[in-house]
Amino acid sequence: MNHVVIIGFMGSGKTRAGKQLSKDLGLQFVDLDKLITKKMNLSAREIFEKFGEPYYRALETVALKQLIQDSERKVISLGAGVPLQEQNEKYLKELGTIVYLKGSLTTLKKRLADSKKDPMLDGEDRDDKIKKLLKQRDPVYQKFADIQVVTGEVPFEELIKEIEEKLSTYEKNS
Numbered sequence: 001m002n003h004v005v006i007i008g009f010m011g012s013g014k015t016r017a018g019k020q021l022s023k024d025l026g027l028q029f030v031d032l033d034k035l036i037t038k039k040m041n042l043s044a045r046e047i048f049e050k051f052g053e054p055y056y057r058a059l060e061t062v063a064l065k066q067l068i069q070d071s072e073r074k075v076i077s078l079g080a081g082v083p084l085q086e087q088n089e090k091y092l093k094e095l096g097t098i099v100y101l102k103g104s105l106t107t108l109k110k111r112l113a114d115s116k117k118d119p120m121l122d123g124e125d126r127d128d129k130i131k132k133l134l135k136q137r138d139p140v141y142q143k144f145a146d147i148q149v150v151t152g153e154v155p156f157e158e159l160i161k162e163i164e165e166k167l168s169t170y171e172k173n174s
């Protein structure tokens, strides 16, 4: 399918940017986390606590497969962990054009400092955890990215414009 797919670390702005892009492009918006939490009637943290992380990962994969079958083009914001799961690799490649919202460690630490919603940041020192996970995840996001933009350095509206321009160029050439 040729969906517009947004990937990136927690706090990179996947959900916010996805909503704006869907409005501008006149496409339906899907947030993969929202799809899962709505269906389960539980938050991501509650699903992690009740059933464990592997269960959440399985729900992500099921949702991805459904979106590949969906013939109506959409803007899809993925959860930050989706590209890290080996079983998702082939589905991600089939899903559409992948936009990586890249945030620096400084930007992400700032945005995530008070966020309570992410179970992946529970436990150890939050800044250390962000640093460790970003080091592990950034190369994976880069590997999947058809388009990359840096968040945190320009105003939101400019960032969206940059994504739209890059998408248009990418699609013309592919």
Ligand SMILES: Nc1ncnc2c1ncn2[C@@H]1O[C@H](COP(=O)(O)OP(=O)(O)O)[C@@H](O)[C@H]1O
Residues within 6 Å of the ligand: 008, 009, 010, 011, 012, 013, 014, 015, 016, 017, 077, 111, 151, 152, 155, 156, 159
């Ligand atoms: N370009 C941006 N500039 C400043 N703050 C942003 C930007 N994009 C997102 N945010 C803020 O960062 C936080 C995380 O955004 P969100 O879209 O939920 O990220 P994600 O879905 O990638 O975890 C929110 O408070 C959001 O308003």
Ligand SMILES: O=C(O)C1=C[C@@H](OP(=O)(O)O)[C@@H](O)[C@H](O)C1
Residues within 6 Å of the ligand: 008, 009, 010, 011, 014, 015, 033, 044, 045, 078, 079, 080, 081, 082, 117, 118, 119, 120
């Ligand atoms: O980093 C992760 O593994 C996760 C990120 C979350 O999504 P956001 O990227 O929207 O925060 C959500 O999917 C879940 O809590 C797991």
Ligand SMILES: [Mg+2]
Residues within 6 Å of the ligand: 014, 015, 031, 033, 077, 079
């Ligand atoms: Mg999100």
